Amino acid sequence: xxxxxxxxxxxSEQIQARIKELAAEISKDYQGxxxxxxxxxxxxxxxxxxxxxxxIKTPEPLQIExxxxxxxxxxxxxxGNVQTPYLELPNISHRHILVVEDIVDSGRTAKFFLEYLQGxxxxxxxxxxxxxxxxxxxxxxxxxxYVGFSIEDLFVVGYGLDYAENYRELPFLGVMKNGVAE
Numbered sequence: 001x002x003x004x005x006x007x008x009x010x011x012s013e014q015i016q017a018r019i020k021e022l023a024a025e026i027s028k029d030y031q032g033x034x035x036x037x038x039x040x041x042x043x044x045x046x047x048x049x050x051x052x053x054x055x056i057k058t059p060e061p062l063q064i065e066x067x068x069x070x071x072x073x074x075x076x077x078x079x080g081n082v083q084t085p086y087l088e089l090p091n092i093s094h095r096h097i098l099v100v101e102d103i104v105d106s107g108r109t110a111k112f113f114l115e116y117l118q119g120x121x122x123x124x125x126x127x128x129x130x131x132x133x134x135x136x137x138x139x140x141x142x143x144x145x146y147v148g149f150s151i152e153d154l155f156v157v158g159y160g161l162d163y164a165e166n167y168r169e170l171p172f173l174g175v176m177k178n179g180v181a182e
Contacts, residue, residue, distance in 0.1 A: 044102030
C-alpha cells in the first residue's frame with residue numbers, strides 16, 4: 001500500500017484543547033440530568049469518546065454504551081446505505097442520551113441513529129456530539145449539538161478516523177493527499 005502523504009489539519013494539542021472546551025459545555029448542560037448515557041458510534045469515535053468522557057464532570061456517573069454503524073464500508077465516500085453490524089443496547093428508556101460520533105458528513109447515519117433511539121427508547125433528552133462536522137456534504141438535515149471542528153470537504157484521517165481501517169491511531173487529524181495512499 002505504501003505510505004500516504006498526510007498533512008496535519010489539527011494538531012494533538014489543538015484537539016485536546018477543543019475537547020476540554022466541549023466537555024465543559026457538556027458538563028454544564030448535563031448538571032441537573034440524572035443517569036446520563038453516552039453512546040459511542042464505533043469505530044471512528046473511540047478516540048474522541050475516550051478523551052471526551054474523561055473531561056465530562058456530572059453529579060452522576062456516565063453510563064457508556066457502544067454501537068457500530070456505518071455508511072462507508074471501505075470507501076472514501078458515504079454509500080448512502082446505513083449498515084448496523086452492532087446495534088445492541090440495554091434498556092435506556094426515558095434517559096438523557098448523548099450520542100458521540102467521529103464525523104457527521106451526509107448526515108444519514110446520524111439521522112438514522114437519532115430516529116432509532118427516539119423511537120426505541122423515548123429519551124428525556126437526545127443530543128449529538130461530533131468530533132467533526134462537514135456541513136457542505138449534508139444530504140439530510142441533522143443538528144449537531146456539540147461540534148469539535150467544522151471542516152471543508154476534505155478527506156481526513158487520524159484521531160480515530162480511518163482510510164480502509166488504517167491511520168486511526170494517529171494523535172492528530174490529517175488531510176490525506178488526493179484521498180489515496182501514494
